[in-house]
Amino acid sequence: MMLEIKGLKVKLKEEDKQILKGVDLSIAPGTVHAIMGPNGSGKSTLSYVLSGKDGYEVTDGSAMLEGADLLDMDPEARAAAGLFLAFQYPVEIPGVGNMTFLRTAVNAQRKARGEAELSAGEFLKIVREKAKSLKIDADMLKRPVNVGFSGGEKKRNEILQMAMLEPKMCILDETDSGLDVDAMKLVAEGVNALRSKGRSFLVITHYQRLLDHIKPDVVHIMADGRIIKTGGPELALEVENNGYADILAEVA
Amino acid sequence: MALAKLKTDTTQARLAGLVLPKGAGWATAARADALARVQQMGLPTKRDEYWRYTDPASLTVAAAPEAAVFVNDETPLFDAVDRIKIVFVDGVFDADASDDLTGENVQIERLADAMARDIHWAKDLYGVLETRSQTPVERPLAALNTAMATDGVVIRATGDVARPINLIYLHADPKSDVALHNLVKVEAGATVTLLETGPAAARLSKVLEVDVADGGAFHHVRAQGRDHERRAVTHCFSRIGADSTFKSFTLTFNGVLTRNECVIEIVGNDAVAHVAGACVGDGGDFHHDDTVFVTHDALNGESRQVFKKVLRNGATGVFQGKILVKAGAQKTDGYQISQSLLLDDDSQFLAKPELEIYADDVACSHGSTSGAIDEDALFYLRSRGVPIDEARNLLTLSFLAEALDEIADAALAEDLRDRLEGWLSRHR
Ligand SMILES: Nc1ncnc2c1ncn2[C@@H]1O[C@H](COP(=O)(O)OP(=O)(O)OP(=O)(O)O)[C@@H](O)[C@H]1O
Ligand SMILES: [Mg+2]
Numbered sequence: 092m093m094l095e096i097k098g099l100k101v102k103l104k105e106e107d108k109q110i111l112k113g114v115d116l117s118i119a120p121g122t123v124h125a126i127m128g129p130n131g132s133g134k135s136t137l138s139y140v141l142s143g144k145d146g147y148e149v150t151d152g153s154a155m156l157e158g159a160d161l162l163d164m165d166p167e168a169r170a171a172a173g174l175f176l177a178f179q180y181p182v183e184i185p186g187v188g189n190m191t192f193l194r195t196a197v198n199a200q201r202k203a204r205g206e207a208e209l210s211a212g213e214f215l216k217i218v219r220e221k222a223k224s225l226k227i228d229a230d231m232l233k234r235p236v237n238v239g240f241s242g243g244e245k246k247r248n249e250i251l252q253m254a255m256l257e258p259k260m261c262i263l264d265e266t267d268s269g270l271d272v273d274a275m276k277l278v279a280e281g282v283n284a285l286r287s288k289g290r291s292f293l294v295i296t297h298y299q300r301l302l303d304h305i306k307p308d309v310v311h312i313m314a315d316g317r318i319i320k321t322g323g324p325e326l327a328l329e330v331e332n333n334g335y336a337d338i339l340a341e342v343a
Numbered sequence: 344m345a346l347a348k349l350k351t352d353t354t355q356a357r358l359a360g361l362v363l364p365k366g367a368g369w370a371t372a373a374r375a376d377a378l379a380r381v382q383q384m385g386l387p388t389k390r391d392e393y394w395r396y397t398d399p400a401s402l403t404v405a406a407a408p409e410a411a412v413f414v415n416d417e418t419p420l421f422d423a424v425d426r427i428k429i430v431f432v433d434g435v436f437d438a439d440a441s442d443d444l445t446g447e448n449v450q451i452e453r454l455a456d457a458m459a460r461d462i463h464w465a466k467d468l469y470g471v472l473e474t475r476s477q478t479p480v481e482r483p484l485a486a487l488n489t490a491m492a493t494d495g496v497v498i499r500a501t502g503d504v505a506r507p508i509n510l511i512y513l514h515a516d517p518k519s520d521v522a523l524h525n526l527v528k529v530e531a532g533a534t535v536t537l538l539e540t541g542p543a544a545a546r547l548s549k550v551l552e553v554d555v556a557d558g559g560a561f562h563h564v565r566a567q568g569r570d571h572e573r574r575a576v577t578h579c580f581s582r583i584g585a586d587s588t589f590k591s592f593t594l595t596f597n598g599v600l601t602r603n604e605c606v607i608e609i610v611g612n613d614a615v616a617h618v619a620g621a622c623v624g625d626g627g628d629f630h631h632d633d634t635v636f637v638t639h640d641a642l643n644g645e646s647r648q649v650f651k652k653v654l655r656n657g658a659t660g661v662f663q664g665k666i667l668v669k670a671g672a673q674k675t676d677g678y679q680i681s682q683s684l685l686l687d688d689d690s691q692f693l694a695k696p697e698l699e700i701y702a703d704d705v706a707c708s709h710g711s712t713s714g715a716i717d718e719d720a721l722f723y724l725r726s727r728g729v730p731i732d733e734a735r736n737l738l739t740l741s742f743l744a745e746a747l748d749e750i751a752d753a754a755l756a757e758d759l760r761d762r763l764e765g766w767l768s769r770h771r
Contacts, residue, residue, distance in 0.1 A: 142726050145718070170728035182723040186741025195737065196727035203728065235741075252727060 092155070093291040094118040094141075094260050099152035101133075101140050110136045112316035113152065116293075118260070118309075123292040125302055127330050128313035134295045135179050137313075138262045142176040143169050156260060170196075171203035173259030177249035177266045179295075184236040189248070192236045193218060197255055221254045225281055242269030250281040261285070262293045267301035279304030299331035312338055350385040353403050357386055357487070364493045369466040370458035377470050377489035384483040393480055396661040396693045397602055397632040402484060402546070402576050407520035410545035410572035410599075417765075419511070420540045420566050421758055426509040427451070429496055433514060433544050434521030436494055440511075448502030449535065454495035454524055465497045468526045472552040472580035476606040479667075480636065485578040485604070488550045492524035499528045500535035500559070507536035507562075507755075512543030514570055519544040525551045529559035529587075536752070537561070542568030542598070547575040557584040557611055563591040564755050566762070567601060571628075574600040579618075585611025585641070592750045594759050595622035595631055596766055602632040609672075612642040619649040619749035623763065625770045627657035627689070633681075635664040639672040639702075648679040651746040653739055655686035655770065662694045662711070670701040679709035684742045686716065736767045 094116070101111035110133050118124050126134055140147050141154055143166035154161045156172055164172065184192065198208040209217070222232060225247045237245050246266050253261055263282070267275055282292065282305050294305060302310075302324065310326040311318045314335065319342045320326065330338070358381065363374045389398040401408050429451070430440035436453050444451040457465040470489040476482060498508060510525065521544035529535055533556075543549070555561050561583075567575060575598060583589045595601050607616045622631045637646045652660035662681035683692030694711040716738055724734035740763060750756040 144722050144726075165731065166722060166725035167728050167730050167734075170726055176726055178723070182719045184717075184720045184723065184738070184741065186744040187737055191737075192724070192727075195729055195733070196724070199730060199733065200728035203730075256727065 092117050093120045093157060094293070095155045097153050099137075099140070099154060100150045101136060101147050102150055104146050104148045110316055111140070114316070114318055116311065116318060118291045118293060120291055121288040122308040123286070123294065123305060124309045124311065125294045125296060125307040125327060126311045126313050127296060127327060129335055132313045133316045134313055135264055138176050138264045138295065141262065142166055142174060167199070167203070170256070170258075171200050175253050175256055175258035175261045177246070177253060177261070177263045179264040179268070181237050181245040181249055183238045185238050187236050189234055189236050190218070190232045193252065193255055196252065200256060218255060222251055224284075225251050225254070225277055227251055243271060243274045246270055247274060247278060250278050254281060254285065257285070259289060260291050260293070262295070264295045265297065267296055267298060275301065276304065299327050302327050314339060349388050349390065353388055354382065354386045357403055357405050358382070359405065361491070363490060366458035367461045367463075369461075370469070373470045374490045377473075377486045380474070380477065380486040381483050381490060384477070384481045384486065386483050386487070393634070393663070396663070396695075397600070397630065399484070399602075401574055401600060402602070407518070407546035408574065409517045410514075410570060410574065411517055412514055413542070413568070413570040415569065420762065421509060421538055421755065424507060424754065424758075426507040426538060428509050428511055430511045430513065431494065431523065431543065433516045433519035434494055434523055434547070446504060446506055446508070448500060448533065449504045449508070450499045450501070451508065452497050454497055454526070455493055457497045464499060464528065465526055468528060468552055468554055469524070472554065472582055473550060473578070475582070475608065476580045482578060482604060482606070484548060484576050485550050485580070488522045488524055488548045488578070492522040492550065495524040495526070497526040498535065498537070499530065500533040501530045502533050504533070504535040507538050509538040509540065512539065512541035512547075512568070514542040514544055514568065514573065517545055520546045522548045524549070527551070527553045527561065529553070529555040529561050531556040532558040534560040535562070537563045538755070539563075539565040540568070542570040542573045543575070545573060547573070547577070549575065549577040551577070551579045553579065553581040553589070555581065555583040555587045555589055558586045559584065560588040561590070562751055564750055564752070564759075565591070565593045566759060567593065567595040567598060569596045571597045571599070573598045576602045577604065579605045581607045581616070583607065583609055583611065583614050583616060585613060587611060587614045589614075589616040590749065590751060591618045592746070593620040594763070595620065596762070597624065597629065598631070599628045600630050602634065604634045606636045607646070608638045609641050609644040609646065613644070614641065615645045617647040617649070617749055619647070619746045621651045621743045621746040621763070622660065623653045623766050623770070624658035624660065625655050629654070629658035630661070631659070632661035633664070637666050637677065639666070639668045639675040639677065641672055643674045644672060645676045646678070647749070648681070649746050649749055650681040651743050652683040652692060653686065653743065654683055654690035654692060657689035659690070660692045662692075662696070664695075664709070665697040665699065666707055666709070668700040668702050668705050668707065672702045673704045675702060675705040675707065677705070677707035680745070681711045682742070683713045684716065684739060685713055732768070732771055736764060739767055740764065
């Protein structure tokens with residue numbers, strides 16, 4: 092399996108609040124899974140816990156990336172192992188240029204994997220080409236990371252990072268929210284260009300619209316910290332047409 | 344009164360046995376005047392309002408505390424820059440280690456030589472800006488420097504001075520107690536860059552008086568050395584004329600005590616004065632104080648004060664900054680920001696920003712903040728594979744960037760950034 096999550100239970104570190112109540116999820120290499128679910132059901136929490144954000148405590152269960160224990164690794168080690176999260180709310184970093192940020196990240200990962208760092212010239216060539224296909228202009232590359240970027244620009248910047256880092260397991264947390272129709276197409280094209288046998292995706296979204304462009308193999312419904320239903324692409328259509336009420340009632 | 348007694352005792356103990364150096368008539372008079380000012384003002388004590396956050400005792404005590412010489416194999420700062428090198432070892436000019444004191448559009452002399460001459464332009468500058476700067480706030484340690492200093496340089500720029508002048512202050516004797524006094528006169532339309540690097544002494548008192556005539560430009564980049572135990576009190580006094588530019592940046596590493604005072608008086612219209620500083624300090628012994636006073640006494644003046652401090656393991660940072668806008672100094676644009684990045688709960692930053700404005704058509708703003716590393720930004724970087732230490736350094740450097748951006752010359756700024764990166768990777 093690319094990603095194998097078993098019985099994952101997570102509470103907040105500071106509060107006695109259980110958020111994930113036993114999540115099971117297996118993602119095979121080369122497949123695209125989607126997660127949908129009501130606000131507050133724990134989708135972002137799952138993505139944060141997988142990428143190693145502080146503030147959460149895993150009380151039970153496991154998460155493995157290609158057989159390696161993710162929960163045992165620092166966030167940077169998870170990234171080097173091939174995990175990538177496109178944030179629901181990308182972070183602004185004043186004072187750090189976007190280009191510097193990208194180059195630092197790419198080279199840090201290459202170093203962690205024992206590969207040679209890219210020269211400034213090589214890096215520039217690759218980044219320009221990928222930025223162009225996402226309609227990210229030179230100015231956005233020069234500016235501090237995400238500072239003053241519009242909502243849609245931030246999301247495209249996430250996809251640019253993903254394209255540069257070439258991860259194996261990509262988690263996209265509501266990358267479609269805040270995107271206009273054209274930007275959505277660009278992002279979907281960016282994702283589809285990365286689809287390959289060895290790379291898997293977990294796409295968190297509220298809307299069928301994105302899934303029209305990025306066709307999922309499997310769709311999960313998450314509610315109250317659990318995956319309550321799993322099906323094919325038709326499940327997303329059902330949610331789009333009827334909302335969650337029927338599904339929630341069905342499992343209750 | 345106990346307060347007066349402490350001051351008197353401190354002053355008398357320091358001045359006991361002090362013999363003023365000899366020089367030409369004007370120099371002797373300037374020194375005697377300065378000594379009289381010291382006696383009249385008295386040396387500072389920790390009870391003085393202006394020294395509320397910084398205890399001056401080790402700066403005023405007669406016998407300077409020793410400071411171990413810090414040996415390191417770093418290449419000298421600005422090594423790749425084509426510059427005129429002037430070397431002082433423990434405050435004494437070293438002719439053999441220095442370049443020829445000649446350059447196009449500039450006259451450079453040793454202070455001692457200038458002060459031995461009966462007729463010299465230095466007469467109209469030595470101690471003059473220092474004296475002007477004694478009101479409204481007294482700066483007795485600067486007057487003491489004027490009384491005692493024997494070495495330093497006097498620089499007169501008459502045109503565009505292409506090569507920066509680098510004063511290199513080496514520290515070799517753990518007991519050295521040094522007073523250096525430098526003068527820079529920038530004639531109308533002239534431009535000069537002054538670089539100052541190194542720790543200079545176990546205890547350093549340094550005064551720099553800078554007179555910038557109309558249309559002149561003075562650029563100043565300074566790096567105070569890495570010696571851990573050194574102490575320094577420095578004063579920069581500057582008067583700048585119409586359409587002139589004054590830009591000063593100081594980077595401070597380590598040292599147990601540093602007090603940098605910068606006093607700028609804008610006397611001509613449309614002038615620009617920027618003073619900035621970055622410091623990095625590690626440990627409870629580190630105390631760094633920036634005290635700045637900018638006076639606007641002309642139309643359309645622009646001033647900026649940008650100070651950033653990175654403090655860890657119980658280090659202390661102080662900022663006292665004032666913008667004084669005199670009546671009639673309309674259209675003044677004054678800006679002041681002081682910020683600290685506290686890397687732990689033991690470190691502290693004390694700030695006293697002040698505005699005093701007597702003109703009605705001005706735009707002045709100031710701000711001061713203390714904060715920790717942004718955890719969200721740190722996680723974001725780590726989630727992209729950047730190791731935690733590297734991510735912290737990147738965020739710390741980005742915090743300091745606004746101050747470093749004040750350096751006009753990109754190559755000089757890059758040199759300092761590299762040193763900062765080195766310091767940060769040694770102090771984790
Ligand atoms: N750090 C936190 N402090 C307090 N509550 C938290 C924290 N993180 C998550 N929660 C709570 O946990 C629950 C799940 O939040 P999460 O962000 O994972 O939901 P989500 O499924 O991503 O929702 P949305 O669709 O709105 O993005 C919510 O009730 C949220 O308020
Ligand atoms: Mg969410």
